[in-house]
Amino acid sequence: MKPLSAKVDVLVVGAGPCGLIAALTLARSGLSVEIVDRAWKASGESFACGLHPGTMDLLEELGMGSGAWEAGLRLDGIGFYDRERRVASAEFERRADRPHHGLLVLPQDQLEERLEEQLLRHHVPVRWGHRLDTSRQEDHSVHAVVEEIGFNAVGYPFARTEEAVVRVREVSARYLIGADGVNSHVRQVEGLHCESTGLPKVYDMIEFKPVGEVEREARITFNPGTVDGFWPLPSWTCRWCLEVPQGADPGGSQGEVVGEEQTGAARQRAQLERRIQARAPWYESGIRDVDWQARVTFARQLAPAFGRGRVWLTGDAAHQTSPLGMQSMNIGLRESVDLARRMAALLGNQATSETLAEYDQERRNEWGRLLGVGSGIKARPGASEWVRTRRQQLLATLPASGPDLTALAGKIGLELCS
Ligand SMILES: Cc1cc2nc3c(=O)[nH]c(=O)nc-3n(C[C@H](O)[C@H](O)[C@H](O)COP(=O)(O)OP(=O)(O)OC[C@H]3O[C@@H](n4cnc5c(N)ncnc54)[C@H](O)[C@@H]3O)c2cc1C
Known part of the structure; x- marks a missing residue:
């Protein structure tokens, strides 16, 4: 494998689902991209196991819809219980024009495997065992220091190995995406400390x-x-x-x-x-x-900004919420594609830097609502008392985002406030 490039359009830090899909979108736009991850391989765990209908639409656009559809399990709907009593339910929408639109259960590791495979087809290998150490924003680029991790033989009388930095590489990127998860190093380097929105x-x-x-x-x-x-x-x-x-x-x-x-x-x-x-x-x-x-x-937390200048965040690096509606990963995937497309437009002179300020504003509005700090959710006239009193808790459990979330909320008598 070629060594990490010293100069790229975009450096993506973190090869979880959000970093992978951001890198894939950038590579498909013809930009040069490197993606580094401090781990030795993908998570290998099922973690966030549901793909929202909107995520399936994205995978379809990336040519991955039918493969995922065949490997996963399509769910028909969602039911809500008050202990033993069934109190509300909603069927997921089927669409004749989109054969792979629906709620699909597919373990996170299988999604990551598929995304990594697609990236390789675009000649972008994930650089496992590469950890971002520091980054510094300059006028027209970001200067990043990436440590290549290896193993040193240590120990006497018993042989064992220990992780060690074997090489330090410097990368100059026009933009950097921090998709490095809940304890994001990129976020910390930028001084963007998350605000808690609840226990x-x-x-x-x-x-x-x-x-x-x-x-x-x-x-x-x-x-x-x-x-x-x-x-x-x-x-x-x-x-x-x-x-x-x-x-x-x-x-x-x-x-x-x-x-x-x-x-x-x-x-x-x-x-x-x-x-x-x-x-x-x-x-x-x-x-x-x-x-x-x-x-x-x-x-339950939100970064005070989704980035600035040449460094931008996506996924758990910027937000985290309860796992019940699978919102962190799915909305993270959608915002990663959005961010990558905006960067591609900007680097192709089809957009101004205003596009990234809009990304920040739109994402913060969306997450403010989901985390109950912005204009949130209200009950529709005729909604049951049970739904009315649990509306904010219900919002966090709905496995959908964007227009699908509005439609799903409507089926149980809720309305998202604009
Ligand atoms: C046990 C478990 C169960 C879960 N279940 C659910 C669930 O049911 N529903 C749900 O919605 N969510 C669930 N989640 C959360 C879900 O896995 C995350 O929302 C999702 O992985 C976020 O994706 P991401 O790409 O933003 O970040 P991550 O998947 O966390 O990826 C971040 C990557 O960045 C890398 N990294 C970190 N620092 C550096 C650095 N300095 N340099 C280079 N690389 C770095 C990490 O190695 C990691 O691979 C679960 C999580 C766990 C741990």
């Missing part, structure tokens, strides 16, 4: 094979103090996201997996089943095998 939410995430059949429906269950999500996944697998009530010892740290483990013990399965039954008595499909289980903390 963090902690979830126990459990992926498992059920005993019985499950319907093709995402389900959200409200109990006093908790909101839980159930998602069927491909290959006869399911996911429960059980909220850990405020005040309980959360364990773990922001965005990190703790206690991920293979269980399989009958006792643990029975405990989980009892816990689920207490919150969602409608769930009768049991647990046959637990694939993985983790306690994860999700901050």
